[in-house]
Amino acid sequence: MMIAINSVNRQRIKLVLIFVIFSAPIITAWGMVEWRIGVPEQITAHGSPAEQLPLLEHWPVETVSKTDVGEDQWTLAFDCSVKCAERRDILWRMHRALGREAHRLARLSIGGGGQALPGEQLARWEGKPTWRKVNSVWLIDPQGRPALSFPASVPVADILDDTQHLFKVNAR
Template identity: 85%
Template structure:
């Protein structure tokens, strides 16, 4: 009789331990949410949401040259009004830094002169819109909606970081 009681107690302890092991992550997550312990407060996006701007198809642009690309390409549009050659070169290098995802991005150079670089489309403002800022960069999704807007002060490494993150969370 004594061994039966010990066996039952042992089984109860095992069941209690299994219950604790499987409920601990839920209790931990609830505590993190309730008391904001261990929840990162940092911002991951360096650009700002561009929900106030019109769709790309409604931009007042005069197309100069077309880039080869498919329907599923994101567009990196940039206003090339100051230090244009340097800006084009650094954004072209950023595009190459995407590696195997480079085919998912096309660049739209607005206001640039000369020959289009690979993966680039040249355009001009038909009439500069009121929301335009010199040397800004906009990341546009395949449907023409603006995802992020980057002022000229944002380093290209941060634009690359945001682009890679968007490609990661928006798999083909």
């Protein structure tokens, strides 16, 4: 026994199919969000926002050596109190790894001693601010506002990744 599909039933089937086709993505997206299925666990920033830090000009530091810092340059400030020579060298290599964008970054080594590496300023802490953490790295925007803070445990490759991302989204 065959069921005859008349014109009215055919139109109803088309309407149901159109409803299913257009509602399936919404139902799928809701399920992905609700049950966390198929949602990538991608990390976009390795550093934490440095909202609580004062502007760079208000930091308790005394500049020892000066280099020219342009108006549109970001600053990579780092506390150089432990393994200073090694830390300065690895951050200098990270700076070089920026390639064509290296001119957009200046480095500020706070603490330690020795000669300044190319593109680096040397400074000393005048006090011990409460927000300072040993061997931390701070990425500061051209206006002097701290953008990201990296604890000593963050690999330099992750600092480089975040710096490149900020340069990409903050094109001149």
